Each structure stands twice: as C-alpha cells, then as structure tokens.
Amino acid sequence: MNFEEIIGILAGVFTTLGVLPQIIKAIKTKKVNDVSPLMFVVLCLGVGFWTLYGILKMDWPIILTNGISFILNAIMLYIIFTQDKDG
Amino acid sequence: MNFEEIIGILAGVFTTLGVLPQIIKAIKTKKVNDVSPLMFVVLCLGVGFWTLYGILKMDWPIILTNGISFILNAIMLYIIFTQDKDG
Numbered sequence: 001m002n003f004e005e006i007i008g009i010l011a012g013v014f015t016t017l018g019v020l021p022q023i024i025k026a027i028k029t030k031k032v033n034d035v036s037p038l039m040f041v042v043l044c045l046g047v048g049f050w051t052l053y054g055i056l057k058m059d060w061p062i063i064l065t066n067g068i069s070f071i072l073n074a075i076m077l078y079i080i081f082t083q084d085k086d087g
Numbered sequence: 088m089n090f091e092e093i094i095g096i097l098a099g100v101f102t103t104l105g106v107l108p109q110i111i112k113a114i115k116t117k118k119v120n121d122v123s124p125l126m127f128v129v130l131c132l133g134v135g136f137w138t139l140y141g142i143l144k145m146d147w148p149i150i151l152t153n154g155i156s157f158i159l160n161a162i163m164l165y166i167i168f169t170q171d172k173d174g
Contacts, residue, residue, distance in 0.1 A: 004144065007143065010133075011139075014129050014133030015130065017129065022122070029121065034118045036112040036113075042108065046099075
C-alpha cells in the first residue's frame with residue numbers, strides 16, 4: 001500500500017464515521033434542539049447521490065463508504081425527528 | 088455532460104455545502120450545546136485528508152470540494168469553541 005492509498009483510506013474512514021460522535025451525544029443527552037435537521041437532510045441527499053454514482057460506475061469503495069454514511073446520517077435524522085423537543 | 092457526471096456534481100455540491108445550515112442555525116440562535124464538537128473535529132480531519140489526497144493526485148475537483156468543506160467545518164468548529172456555553 002502506498003502513501004496515497006493510506007491517505008485515501010484515512011480520509012474515507014474519518015468522513016464516513018464523522019457523524020458517529022453526534023449520534024452518541026444525541027442518544028446520551030436526549031437533546032437535539034441546537035442541531036440543524038436541514039444539515040442531515042442535505043448530507044443524506046449528498047451521500048445518497050454519491051452511492052448512486054458509485055453504483056453507476058460499479059465502484060465498490062464509493063458505494064461502501066457512502067452507503068454507510070447514508071445509514072448513519074439517516075439514523076441521526078431519525079433521532080432528530082423523534083426526539084422530544086424539550087427532552 | 089452525461090448522467091453520471093450530473094449525479095457526481097449533485098453529490099459533490101450537497102456533501103460540500105451540507106454544513107452550511109448548521110452554521111447559519113448556530114449564528115442565528117447563538118446556541119451549540121447539543122452539537123458534538125468531536126463530529127466537526129473528525130470531519131475536518133477527514134476532508135483535510137481528502138484535500139491532501141487530491142493534492143497528491145493533482146485532482147482539482149477533489150481539492151476544491153474538500154478544501155471548501157474543510158473551511159466550512161473549521162468555521163463551525165470555531166463557532167462551537169467561541170460560543171458562550173449558556174448563550
């Protein structure tokens with residue numbers, strides 16, 4: 001594995017798992033008042049389009065990283081819309 | 088421009104600008120208590136690595152989209168760390 005590939009894998013792992021700390025914080029505190037739902041709607045659309053792009057190109061790293069991202073962003077969106085607003 | 092390219096551009100625009108609604112909300116409400124700082128630290132690292140990856144490959148679309156993403160995520164991080172906790 002060369003230097004470029006290592007940087008690419010680090011980039012993919014960090015951007016894919018970035019939303020996890022927000023999900024954990026939301027579950028722990030049960031508060032999402034200051035979180036923007038629109039951010040996660042736009043991110044779901046974005047990584048959804050990346051997944052579709054990966055499918056069109058049959059590019060598995062793109063499908064896998066963005067597919068996981070889509071699921072995580074969708075989970076966060078679900079938490080936001082089901083959370084009691086005064087929780 | 089073919090269908091794949093259009094999907095790729097949509098994907099890039101949405102994932103790059105996704106953080107904007109959160110920045111606008113934080114500036115308007117002056118509240119970021121429920122927002123995870125760690126999320127934006129991890130995302131800054133991730134898109135920072137993607138920018139470096141783009142530089143190594145001299146791939147301008149990767150450099151441009153992730154460079155903008157890095158700036159936006161860094162702005163959000165700055166807002167979080169300068170915001171009064173009881174704002």
